[in-house]
Amino acid sequence: MRKAMYSWGTFTGRDKWEKGAGENARMLPKAGHEERKKLETKRKRKLKTVAGKLLKAVASGKEIAAKKAESEHVAGNLLKMRTNRKEAEGETSAEETVCEFIEQGKFFQACNCISDLEHSASDAVGKSESLYMLLAERMWAVVGEALHGSDRVLLEPLQSVGESLAWEKQKEEEWLGRDQEMESVSTWHPNFWKKDLEEKLTQYMAAQIPRFVPTCNTDEAALKQHLSQLETTFLPNLEHKSGFFREAGLLVTYARCCHASLSSHLSTLTDNRHCTFSQCLVVYEWCLKMYKSGSGTCLRPRQTSQHSLALDVQSLVWIILKTEEKLLAVTRKEVGKALEEAFEIGKTPCADAAVVQIFREKMEAAQHISESLSEKVEAVCLEECLSFLQSYENEVRNFLQIDGCPGISSSLRILENCCILRTAWCKLTHICSASTGQDAKVKGFLYRMEDEVTEHFLQTVTSRVKETLKDHFKKCDSGFNHILESLKQSFSAFGKKKPDIYEALVKSVNIIIIAEYVQALLTTSRKPSSEQRKRIVSKIEEDHRTLQTIFKECLGPAAGALKDPIKAILELIQTSDAEGMKIALLPILKEFPDLREEHLSAVLDIKDSLSREDRAALLKAFHDNCGETESEATLLFADIEVKPRKYGLCGCFCC
Structure with missing residues (x-):
């Protein structure tokens, strides 16, 4: 920022004030008691004028009404102050000196004067705190004028703000080095200056964001x-103002607030x-x-110390990491949501392609x-797939435990989902770097679910x-055909x-349908x-045709x-004759070796x-051939319980 050609003293009326003060000092030795009273009155008036100017500067800096009222209270307290030492006639009090510097x-x-005042008298702490508050108000007014680009602002006052913050840090270190009470350090007013400055800078920057x-x-x-x-408005504006704060020694704080504002907005x-x-x-x-291009002083300030540059790079990396997170x-x-919906x-x-x-x-x-980001996204996708499978397995178990047995079609859909997930996972392993452990977990989830659902x-x-x-x-219509049709559609x-x-x-x-059908057939009324x-x-005959049709459609050639x-x-x-029935019985005994006598008797009851x-001849043929079957043949009748038929009193087959 271009420095103004006029001096700060001219702007504030300082030269005129000093001239008047010198004349008053020369008059005091010749004046009597009345002159001393006039000088004291004039000094009060002067202090009041200083406080009023400060209040006006604060108000012009767009400070909030509450702080303005607080400053007025502070100024009122300053007017009531009295120094504890006896001053020579014409000398300026410590409070007036501080106000002049401010x-x-x-x-x-002003900081040094207030610090000296703190140790000068027992009641100096209250005075110093009021002065520190007044000092802070004026410093933030200067910072506000610098941020808003006021022509009234000079570099020297802003540099003095930076020096004051450095002074506060040095004093705090000295206090801690002397084992000063922590309560005194924590309540010391300048201890909050850095935070107040950062808050003011951050508020201003946040207001500039579109x-x-x-x-x-x-x-x-x-x-x-x-x-x-x-990129084209906000950051260049901050960069433009950063030069002024760099010269004032406040660039580190300014850059930190830039990053905080940008990070908060992102x-x-x-x-x-x-x-x-x-x-x-x-x-x-x-x-x-932004990181790679280094656009904007607030992101990668040029001509800064190595410490400041490292701080900015670190802040930018932090913003990138938070965004990546x-x-x-x-x-x-x-x-996760897409998998749940699918x-x-x-x-x-x-389809498995939609999952992939x-x-x-x-x-x-x-x-x-970037390749690095792709690897991280890939890892998250695989982890979420495992997480989904775990939750899906629990959901399936809860579904299977619902009273009333879930529908056949719903169970088949779950099995189909397991098959789709297995196919999709197989395809994913070709485009992702899934670990052996992840592959084993996924397959374990799917196999367990398939076994339980099946x-x-x-x-x-x-x-x-x-x-x-x-x-x-x-019954004429028991609903058996409806069950078969439902299975057909589901399959x-x-x-x-x-x-x-x-x-x-x-x-x-x-196998289940055939076994249950034969069970029902053989246990029907024995005396129809x-x-x-x-x-x-x-x-x-009708049921057999239906079953043949359905399973041929479902299995194709494998149904044979x-x-x-x-x-x-x-x-x-x-079969109409007994000999033909004997011939038809032999392949049955060979294919179903677990056929028992009571099963055959129940079948003959239907004929x-x-x-x-003829019944006796067939039963005799059964006994003659039932032991000649292969042990590896299909067992169908083993679990079918049929009550034995009551024969004649003689125990023969002819009664």
């Missing part, structure tokens, strides 16, 4: 425009709940750009900024099929993704009428390998018009 902008000299309030509708373009305003841009990953990335990129937090939040229980599963895209778009955006699903199918078949052969949706466990799961369901027998056989005891039972009871002789 009025002239010689704050450092107004910008992020909302849910804020887009990247608006944010980039605001950051551009900071935090408001990234800490709001509407901030997205892309917006946070824009702020981070801008901070990195927020960026990673937003990454974690968005990835794998919501009961919702149609998404959640991670890919963030890692690629970070890669555009077990629960099969139990649910068993329970519902068993309940439906309880009266299936007694159809599940099979589109062709997960690894699909075929094994469908085959397990087939001829009409009932015909209806049962007709229903078996399924065991079909219902077909074997139909062939046995639909219409079977004589006792």
Whole structure:
């Protein structure tokens, strides 16, 4: 800042005041008692004038009304002060001297005078505190004028502010070195000067920042425009004023406040709940750009000491690290939310490519900024994936424990989600650097969930099929076909993704349905009428066709390998002669070695018009061939309990 050509004394009227004071001093030896009273009155008037000028300067510096009132109170106290020593006629009191220095902008000299006054009398502490307050008010008025670019400001008063702060620091160190009481040091008024100065600077800088309030509708373009305003308007303005504070020895404090204001504002841009990953990335990129370019004295001041430069670099790095911390937090939040929405229980599963895209778009955006940031974003994405799987596993367990058994389709969706997650994780490991431990944890989560959900699903199918078949052969519509249709639709949706466990799961369901169907068939009424027998056989034929159709659609060619005891039972009871029935019995015994006599007897009860002789011949054929089967054959009838048929009193098969 250009120095004014006129002197500070001329601006304040100091020369005129000193001339008048000299004349009064020469008059005192010749004057009597009345002259001394006039001099004392004039001195009071002069002190009052000084205080008034200070108040006017404070008011012009845009200080708040409360501080102005406080200063008026301080000035009033100064008018009531009396020195404890006897002054020679014409001499200036210590209080007046301090006020002169304050009025002239010689704050450092005023500090020394007040310090001397503190040790001069027992009541000097109260006086010194009032003077310190008045001194501080004037110093901050000078700082305010410097910040607002007032032409009235000269460099010397601002330099004196810097010297006063250095004096305060030196005095504090001396006090602490003499083991001064901490209470005295902490309550000493100059002890707050540094904080007050930083507060004033920070308030001014915050007021210069262009107004910008992020909302849910804020887009990247608006944010980039605001950051551009900071770069082209706010920072150059601070740089322009920094030269004045550098010459005054206050650059370190000024730069620190610049960084504090900038950091605080950037935090408001990234800490709001509407901030997205892309917006946070824009702020981070801008901070990195400012650091690399060194734009603005407030960011990388030139021609400063090594200590000051290191402080600024450290502050900038701190701003970047805080922004990076927020960026990673937003990454974690968005990835977690996206995974929760993609794998919501009961919702149609998404494609594995969509899951991979959640991670890919963030890692690629970070890669555009720097390799280091990309690695950190990648690590956060992988950690959040593990965290999601852990919470998802707990959610699945809670879901499975709900009373009333969750629907078949919901269980299949969970299994499908597990398959999608496994596929997505496999793809992620090709684009991310997942550790061996992370890979093992993810696979462990998925295998545990699959086992638990599969077990629960099969139990649910068993329970519902068993309940439906309880009266299936007694009612016209038991709901069995509805269960089969529901399974068909669920398997159809599940099979589109062709997960690894699909075929094994469908085959397990087939075994359950066949076993429960045969169980219901063999435990139906043992003495059906001829009409009932015909209806049962007709229903078996219809159900068999439905089952064949459904499982062929679900498994395709693999359905041919399924065991079909219902077909074997139909062939046995639909054969008209006894010899043909014996021939049909042999493959049944070979395929189902666990078939017991009571099972065969229950099947024969369903056949219409079977004589006792033919029944006896078939049972004898069963006993003759039941031990000739292979032990590795499928066991289906082992768990089917059928009450033995009551034969004649003689115990033979003919009664």
